[in-house]
Amino acid sequence: MISPDEPLHVLDLPQLYQKPSGTDLIKALALLSLQPRTFGTTADVVKGPAVQPEGVTRYLTSIIASSLAWLDADELREAIWDAASARLSERSGRTAMPAMSRVFNIPTSSGEEYTLTLHEPSLTADNLGMKTWVSSYLLSRRLHGLESPPSLVPSSTDATIPTQRPLRALELGAGTGLVGLSFAALRGKSATIHLTDLPEIVPNLAHNAALNIELLNRTGAAVTTGLLDWSVTPSPLPTEEQRYDVILAADPLYSPSHPKWLVDTVGPWLSRGLNARVVTEMPLRDAYLPQVKEFRQRMGALGLAIIEEGEEIGYDDWESADGGALAVKCWWSIWGWSEKLE
Known part of the structure; x- marks a missing residue:
């Protein structure tokens, strides 16, 4: 007798030569x-199927x-073929997966968790912004620690701007919107946030803001979405x-042009x-380490200095051939002006 706690072998499943029922x-x-991963730690990863992969x-x-x-019935045969094809797609990488809705739980400073639902269209090489990446997840879970410190209150060099106005936040390369929507829900009425990305990404970004309207309304969050091209x-x-x-x-560097474009966008808008403050998180993947180094140099040249930084491990989804979670080291950083600028 097989223990319910032990994974099944594929031979324990119905075999075609036995002509099993539909x-x-x-x-x-x-x-x-195979269910999508939750990114966070090994404890957060959704357990895979109770069947050995071999x-x-x-x-x-x-x-x-x-x-x-x-x-x-033809309908029964079609349903079985479709289900088998879906299971095969799940094992062929994230790009083979169809559109899906993902659920993310974001901690708050009170110990409560907010639940966000994000739509992710089917992933292709030219719409990487349609996927939620591990660094976005990690940063969204870090934001509750930034919710109330004195460093994150409006402070202007212009005496005509009231200091008690809601804090204004901008997300660059928002993708599916996890970071910005998390920030909005956590800050509530005390902040407004504008989520931005390229033209092909913004419609899904706006869709995700609408998907979470109940949470945003409950917390009093003010969210807008729009186009912002870093190259312009x-x-x-x-x-x-x-x-x-x-x-x-979050995860803003995946082209040799991005460090310059990103810092050139931060400069006029901060x-x-x-x-x-500028708050970032990005994976330390070998292929992009030169871009991370260039980003740090350009931020320093702009007059910004790191106030706090650290590294952490997350688990990206659908990266390995068997659908398992892949450990990714990420670097988070908080930047501020090194001196008062006029």
Whole structure:
């Protein structure tokens, strides 16, 4: 007798030569479902199917290739083929997955958790902003520690701007919006936030803001979305009143052009007040380490200095061939002006 705590072997599943019922095949395929990971730590990772991975791909392929002639209904055969194809796609990497809705739990300073729902279209190489990346998840879970410190209050060099106004925040390269929406929910009425990205990303970003309207309304959050192309210098340059007290960016570097573009965007849009902050998190993947180094150098040249930084491990989803979680080292940093700028 097999212990319920022990993973099954693929040979324990209904075998085609036995001509199993359609119901039994559907149940077996449901058992093989791989769920998206929650990114965080090994304790957060959703457990995979209770079936040993050896032989599963061959099992699924055999079902897709079979005529399933012993089953009576065409609809039942189609449902089984579709389920087997979906299970095979789940094991073929995130780019093979269809559109999905993801649920993320974000801690608050009170110990409560907020739940955000994000829609992710099917991923292709030219729409990487449609996926929620591990650094976004890690930064969103760090934001509650930034919720109330004195350093994150409006402070302007312009005496005509009231210091008690809501804090203004901007997210660059918001993607699916996890970081910005988390920030909005955590800050509530005390802040407004503008989530920005490229034209092809913004419609899904706006859609995700709408998906979470109940949470945003409950916390009194004010969220807007819009286009911001880092490669284009704003003209005219924003006034101090138009600038932002906080700029957020997660996983913003995946092109040799990005360090310059990102810092060139931070410069005109960040408030000149000494309380202004740039909060970033990015993976330390070998291919992009030169870009991280360049980003640090350019931020320093702009007049910004690191106030606090650290590294942490997250687990990206759908990166490995078997659908397992892949450990990713990420670097987070908080920047402020090294001296008062006029």
